[in-house]
Amino acid sequence: MLHFQEKVAIVTGGASGIGLATATLLVQRGATTIITDIVAKRGTQAAGKTGAEFMPQDVTDEAGWQNILNEIYQKYGRLDILVNNAGIPGNISGADPEATPLAEWQKLQRVNSSSVFLGCKHAIDYMRRSGGGSIINLSSIAALIATPFITPYGASKAAVRQLTMSVAMHCATTGSKVRCNSVHPGQIRTPMLDYMFAEIASQTGTPQEAVEQTFLERIPVGEFGEPDDIAHMVVFLASDEAKHITGGQFVVDGGMQLNG
Numbered sequence: 001m002l003h004f005q006e007k008v009a010i011v012t013g014g015a016s017g018i019g020l021a022t023a024t025l026l027v028q029r030g031a032t033t034i035i036t037d038i039v040a041k042r043g044t045q046a047a048g049k050t051g052a053e054f055m056p057q058d059v060t061d062e063a064g065w066q067n068i069l070n071e072i073y074q075k076y077g078r079l080d081i082l083v084n085n086a087g088i089p090g091n092i093s094g095a096d097p098e099a100t101p102l103a104e105w106q107k108l109q110r111v112n113s114s115s116v117f118l119g120c121k122h123a124i125d126y127m128r129r130s131g132g133g134s135i136i137n138l139s140s141i142a143a144l145i146a147t148p149f150i151t152p153y154g155a156s157k158a159a160v161r162q163l164t165m166s167v168a169m170h171c172a173t174t175g176s177k178v179r180c181n182s183v184h185p186g187q188i189r190t191p192m193l194d195y196m197f198a199e200i201a202s203q204t205g206t207p208q209e210a211v212e213q214t215f216l217e218r219i220p221v222g223e224f225g226e227p228d229d230i231a232h233m234v235v236f237l238a239s240d241e242a243k244h245i246t247g248g249q250f251v252v253d254g255g256m257q258l259n260g
């Protein structure tokens with residue numbers, strides 16, 4: 001059993017799906033856990049349910065990052081874990097490389113990848129002052145395979161993977177004792193995936209069950225992942241047991257990547 005007593009953790013986008021499962025597990029293992037999310041009502045409810053604290057945040061806002069990190073450090077005197085989880089899928093229709101509007105491309109980079117850059121940039125020093133820490137960035141299997149139906153999403157998640165390597169190397173070679181790894185979920189049953197299925201179904205006029213079946217057929221283990229499947233990987237990477245692991249990419253996809 002991994003223990004996190006006396007550790008302070010932040011989970012962005014923690015009001016739903018993978019972030020909520022991760023925050024729940026961190027609280028259960030003893031971490032002081034702060035959920036942040038752009039949807040304040042859902043965040044407050046999630047905090048009430050899990051025993052985490054909630055702070056409203058738009059992860060694209062640099063000043064917001066600085067304020068939140070400063071507030072947490074002032075209150076608890078340390079920062080050990082940052083899970084950069086908040087993300088959006090973007091539009092499902094018109095998302096091939098020729099049809100994607102520039103504004104949509106820029107929005108996805110801003111919410112899914114610039115936000116992760118901001119979190120890493122500003123958290124490292126607080127972790128260094130805490131004697132070290134662990135940053136886990138939620139990328140995706142979409143970073144590792146071609147995704148012409150969600151072009152800007154795949155590219156934004158590939159940027160997260162590359163950023164993770166630079167952060168890991170920078171931290172390792174500057175003596176900060178901060179580790180940084182990326183996690184790459186496949187298809188996990190969360191509101192984000194349900195939204196994608198519903199959109200594809202309505203745009204193609206296909207029943208939603210048929211859309212789900214098509215996606216399911218690409219997962220060798222024959223089932224979608226649960227948010228907990230990702231949360232367990234994130235919590236392991238956050239733990240002291242993972243002290244020799246940095247710069248890694250951890251795929252949790254039921255074998256989906258094997259299909260190319």
Ligand SMILES: NC(=O)c1ccc[n+]([C@@H]2O[C@H](COP(=O)([O-])OP(=O)(O)OC[C@H]3O[C@@H](n4cnc5c(N)ncnc54)[C@H](O)[C@@H]3O)[C@@H](O)[C@H]2O)c1
Nearest residue numbers: 013016017018038058059085086087140185187188190192
């Ligand atoms: N579900 C999957 O199959 C899957 C697969 C690969 C990667 N991922 C990644 O995992 C992460 C979590 O996904 P999920 O499926 O749990 O999604 P979700 O939609 O259930 O939760 C995402 C949360 O992020 C919040 N959020 C969105 N924009 C934000 C912003 N600007 N500032 C702060 N919070 C914001 C949302 O309000 C929401 O609560 C995302 O980065 C996603 O891209 C998910």
